Amino acid sequence: MSTSQRVVVVTGASQGIGAAIVQAFRKLDHVVVATSRLIEPSDDANVLTVAGDIGNPATAQRVITEGLARFGRIDTLVNNAGIYVGKPFTEHTLDDYAAVVNANMTGFFYITQLAIVEMEKQSSGHVVSVTASIADTAYSGVYSVLAAxxxxxxxxxxxxxxxxxxxxxxxxxxxxxxxxxxxxxxxxAHNALRALNPLKRLGEVSDIAEAILYLDAAPFITGEILHVDGGQSAGR
Incomplete structure (x- = not known):
């Protein structure tokens, strides 16, 4: 590793937004520790994959321990893992609740604790989480309680x-x-979903990856919730 390379941990990394985040950091020549339940081994020597449920503390520990063993430090943690279950509030089951809390919150808690411990040792680091615009902007007919x-x-x-x-x-x-x-x-579902924001289009996974790269390279930004939502959070 060169001194300019960063070590980036990405959760929920096997497909969609997570896979795009991994690719975006690799294009910058950073090394990546990628984790998700079903992630496959990578043929890229600069991508370490760790399969497992991020809501399990043992998985979080393996991600950090194996990342340190391979690359020596943790510079950035991207908490991307998450699921959405859309149902009327009273129809949610205990299994729905447990699954959403496990993926969206419990996994965040375990791995963020471990990553920050390592970042403190080097007095630097960045944690960036992928949340959801609908968490703070509710829409009639869109079931968002568990996301919120x-x-x-x-x-x-x-x-x-x-x-x-x-x-x-x-x-x-x-x-x-x-x-x-x-x-x-x-x-x-795409046509109906386009109507939920003022730009009347769907975002691309690259839009989210680029927003994360921006925040990762912006040393004077912290505590920011950056909405990448086609104006959805601003109103309709």
Whole structure:
């Protein structure tokens, strides 16, 4: 590794936004520790893959431990893992609740703790989480309670962590996407989803990856929730 290379951990890295984030950092010649439940080994020597449920503390520990063993440090953590379950509030099951909390909040908690411990040792680092625009902008007919509860919680935690660790050289930010063209949304739903933002189009996974790269390279930005949502959070 050169001194200019950063070591980036990306959760939820096997497809969609996560895969685009990995690719974007590799284009900058940074090395990546990529994790998700079903991620396959990579033939790129500068991408270490770790398969597992990020809501399991043992998975988070393996990601950080194996990343340190391979690359020596952790510079950036991208908390991208997450799921969305859209149902009327009273129809959510205990399994729905447990699955969403596990992916969206519990995984964030475990791996962010471990990453910040390592960042403190070098007095530098950046945590950036992928949340959701719908977490703070509700729309009639769009079921968003569990997204608001979990991704909204991560938005709030982002600001708290940014203040707690600012003097230790660690920045904490979030990117809040709108509707992104990804495996989460089937093609037959795209036309209806375009109507949910003023630009009347779906975002691309590259829009989110580029926003993360921007925040990662912006040393005077911390505690920011950057909405990348076609104007959805501004109004309709």
């Amino acid at each position: 509860l979990t991704k909204g919680g991560v938005n709030a935690a982002t600001k708290s962590l940014a203040i707690e660790y600012a003097r230790k050289g660690i920045r904490v930010n979030a990117v809040a996407p709108g509707i992104i063209k990804s495996p989460m949304h089937p093609p037959e």
